[in-house]
Amino acid sequence: MGLSGAVQWWDEWQLRVLVLGSLFVQYLLFFSSVVRRRAPPSWLRLVFWLAYLGQLAAGLEVLWAPVLLIHLGGQHLMTAYSIEDNELWRRQAITMVSQSCVFIMEMETEKVSQHNLLSFCARKKRPTFLMKLATLVCYKDYVNMHCYIEHAPTTSSLQVVELVHGYVTDGWKGYIHDAASYKRFNLHRGQWALRHQRHLRWSLNMPFDRSVLLWHIAIDICFHHQSTTPRGRECAARSRVISNYMTYLLSIRPEMLISGSRIGIFTIACEDIELMLGDNSALHDERGLAQGILSRAQQPSLLDNTSIIGTACRLAKMLMELQDELERWEVVQGVWVEMLCYSASRCRGYLHAKNMSEVTELLTRVWFFLISMGMETLADRFQKSEYLETKEENAEEDDNDGENRVVVERKINMPI
Numbered sequence: 001m002g003l004s005g006a007v008q009w010w011d012e013w014q015l016r017v018l019v020l021g022s023l024f025v026q027y028l029l030f031f032s033s034v035v036r037r038r039a040p041p042s043w044l045r046l047v048f049w050l051a052y053l054g055q056l057a058a059g060l061e062v063l064w065a066p067v068l069l070i071h072l073g074g075q076h077l078m079t080a081y082s083i084e085d086n087e088l089w090r091r092q093a094i095t096m097v098s099q100s101c102v103f104i105m106e107m108e109t110e111k112v113s114q115h116n117l118l119s120f121c122a123r124k125k126r127p128t129f130l131m132k133l134a135t136l137v138c139y140k141d142y143v144n145m146h147c148y149i150e151h152a153p154t155t156s157s158l159q160v161v162e163l164v165h166g167y168v169t170d171g172w173k174g175y176i177h178d179a180a181s182y183k184r185f186n187l188h189r190g191q192w193a194l195r196h197q198r199h200l201r202w203s204l205n206m207p208f209d210r211s212v213l214l215w216h217i218a219i220d221i222c223f224h225h226q227s228t229t230p231r232g233r234e235c236a237a238r239s240r241v242i243s244n245y246m247t248y249l250l251s252i253r254p255e256m257l258i259s260g261s262r263i264g265i266f267t268i269a270c271e272d273i274e275l276m277l278g279d280n281s282a283l284h285d286e287r288g289l290a291q292g293i294l295s296r297a298q299q300p301s302l303l304d305n306t307s308i309i310g311t312a313c314r315l316a317k318m319l320m321e322l323q324d325e326l327e328r329w330e331v332v333q334g335v336w337v338e339m340l341c342y343s344a345s346r347c348r349g350y351l352h353a354k355n356m357s358e359v360t361e362l363l364t365r366v367w368f369f370l371i372s373m374g375m376e377t378l379a380d381r382f383q384k385s386e387y388l389e390t391k392e393e394n395a396e397e398d399d400n401d402g403e404n405r406v407v408v409e410r411k412i413n414m415p416i
Helices: 003-031 042-073 079-086 089-109 117-125 129-136 140-146 154-174 179-187 198-204 208-223 230-252 264-277 286-297 308-320 325-346 349-356 362-372 378-413
Strands: 112-114 150-152
Touching (some): 112 154, 112 230, 198 208, 208 264, 208 308, 208 325, 230 264, 230 325, 264 286
C-alpha cells in the first residue's frame, strides 16, 4: 500500500475516523472526571490536555463536514428538480393544512374556560346521553364537571386584560401614593370597587374561595332576574366571563385560584340547590334555577340564611336595590376584576409556568401583566417577609449588644 493508497483511504475514512475519535475522547473525559477532580500526576494531565485539544480539532472537522456538503449540494442548487417540486401540490396542501392546525390550536389556547354552577345543577336535572352513560360506571359527577367546560371567545380575553389595565392604572393614579397604600392596594379583592357601596363589603370578609362562589351565584341570580334589561348586558356579560372563569378555577384547578381553596364548597352549594328546589323538572336551565332560588328566598322558612345559597340570595337582593342598572353591573365588574388580580398575584409562579406547557390560562396572562405594571406578586411578599424578619433579628441582636456594652461599662466604672 503506497502513499497514494493511504491518501485515498484517508479521503474515504476521514469523517468516520474523526467521529469515532471524537466519541472516544468524550468517553475518556467522561469516565476520568473523578480523577480530574483530584490531583492527577503530570503525565495524566498531559493526556487530558491533549484530549481537549484533539476534541476541539475533531469538533471543527465534524462541524465543517456537513456545512461543506450543504454548500456543495444544497437543494437550491438542484435546479433539475425545481419544476417537479413546484408541481407537488400534495406537499403544499399538507403544509398548508398543518400550518392551519397550528394556528387553530394557538387560537384555542387564547380562549377563556367557563364553568357555571347553575348549568352544572341543570345538567343533573336533565342529564345528557353522555351523563347517562357515565352514570352506569359511577362517573356522573366527574363527567358533568370536566366534560362540559365551555369556552368564551378570544375577544373576551382581550377585554378582560383591558379591564385589568384600567384597574391598575386607576390604582396608580388615584390610590397609590406611598408604600402603605401600595401594600393595601395589592390586598384589595373588591374593596376598591365597593368604596361607595360599603354596605356590601361584608361579602368580602370571608375566605376567598367562599367569596368567589358567593358572588358567582349572586350575579347569576341578578342576570336572570326579570327586571334586568339590555341596558347593562354588555357589562354584565364581561362580569359573567370572569365569574365563570373563577368558578372554573375553583372547581377544576383550585390550586391556581389561591392556596388552600376548597373544592368541596362547590359540591355543597350544588347539594343545597337540589335540596331547596327538589325534583322540579320545570327548572331545567340556568334561568329557571335562578328564578326558582329567588322565589324560595322570598319564603324565609324554606331558606337557610347561614348556607352559601341563602347568603348569595341576600347579596343578590342588595345588588338589585341599586336603582341604576348600569352602575350595578359596573360595581359587579369592578369586584370581579379585583378578585381576578388578587388570585393571579397570589398564585405560585411554578403553577403559572407549569400550565404554559399545556394551555396559557387567563390567570397567567393577568399575572404577567401585573408584573409589568409593577404590582406585588407572591414571590415579592415572601422576599419582603424574609427581609423584615432578618431586619428584626438584626435589630434584636443590636439591642442585645448595646445592653451588654452598658453592663460592661457599669462594671468597669464601679469603685473597687
